[in-house]
Amino acid sequence: MLKQIKGLHHVTSLASGAQSNNDFFTNVLGLRRVKKTVNFDAPDVYHLYYGDEHGTPGSVMTYFPFPHAARGRPGAGEVGTTSFAIPKGAIPQWVERLSSLGVDGLDTDTRFGESRLLFNGPDGDGFALVETDDGRAPWAGVSEDAAIRGFHSAAMRLASADASAELLKFMGYDEIGRDGDVTRFAVPEGNGADVIDIEAVPGASHAQQGAGSVHHIAFAVENRARQLEVREALKDTGYQVTPVIDRDYFWAIYFRTPGGVLFEVATNEPGFDRDEDTAHLGEALKLPAQHAHLREKLERILEPIGG
Numbered sequence: 001m002l003k004q005i006k007g008l009h010h011v012t013s014l015a016s017g018a019q020s021n022n023d024f025f026t027n028v029l030g031l032r033r034v035k036k037t038v039n040f041d042a043p044d045v046y047h048l049y050y051g052d053e054h055g056t057p058g059s060v061m062t063y064f065p066f067p068h069a070a071r072g073r074p075g076a077g078e079v080g081t082t083s084f085a086i087p088k089g090a091i092p093q094w095v096e097r098l099s100s101l102g103v104d105g106l107d108t109d110t111r112f113g114e115s116r117l118l119f120n121g122p123d124g125d126g127f128a129l130v131e132t133d134d135g136r137a138p139w140a141g142v143s144e145d146a147a148i149r150g151f152h153s154a155a156m157r158l159a160s161a162d163a164s165a166e167l168l169k170f171m172g173y174d175e176i177g178r179d180g181d182v183t184r185f186a187v188p189e190g191n192g193a194d195v196i197d198i199e200a201v202p203g204a205s206h207a208q209q210g211a212g213s214v215h216h217i218a219f220a221v222e223n224r225a226r227q228l229e230v231r232e233a234l235k236d237t238g239y240q241v242t243p244v245i246d247r248d249y250f251w252a253i254y255f256r257t258p259g260g261v262l263f264e265v266a267t268n269e270p271g272f273d274r275d276e277d278t279a280h281l282g283e284a285l286k287l288p289a290q291h292a293h294l295r296e297k298l299e300r301i302l303e304p305i306g307g
């Protein structure tokens, strides 16, 4: 069993518009845009990153906005709900805030004894705010007694849960409980974004990816040495893992899980301040060296993002 994985690093989803996406995560949820760059594999599409002040691993929600992309169709084989941690007692403030800003899908429930506020993102993305005791510092986009501390968890909807449960255990997660059709896993000594849920949806049709769908979830490892250990162990277990890829702000490997969800393992190094001061994170369009020659064209074709 692996010991190198320390919780979620980031969650990456698809959107239909850059401005609406930016407004939702900064103005509505109060996160900070910590990087404005492009999809390194398709540079005519943005890659926008939102998180806490530094873009600390475990707090970073990222998007590929494809202009006018059709919405995804929810189903099995995807992350259905991405949850953020908020302080205990903060749900009423968030209900008022989200309803006054026209956010839809608001609903409250309790899962594993924690109060939860469900809501939809701008493309129907499935999100929740979960009340927890959490020592992580918030980005002060909303009042500090309510602000998001980072991810709480990601919940995968799977037609068949067993193989993915085994994989999570191999990755260092412990099964910590069951609540109806949901099995909860947590990684010990994680970064705060420690929980993965598996929702069993036997017989559900396969999800169709589009705007509002999660593209992949990334797990955090401290550094490149730990990442190579994880890569070797996954390969030895029979997973097809990509080579290590330089994403400028972290190093990445990817592999497809038995339930259909794409997993990434990303390093905490070097971080989002490698090419911008912390005070100005996310302001300028940053391009990786291999796409620097495209700047003039990209600045012309990418949707301008104001505010």
Ligand code: ZN
Pocket: 010, 012, 216, 217, 218, 252, 264
């Ligand atoms: Zn990623």
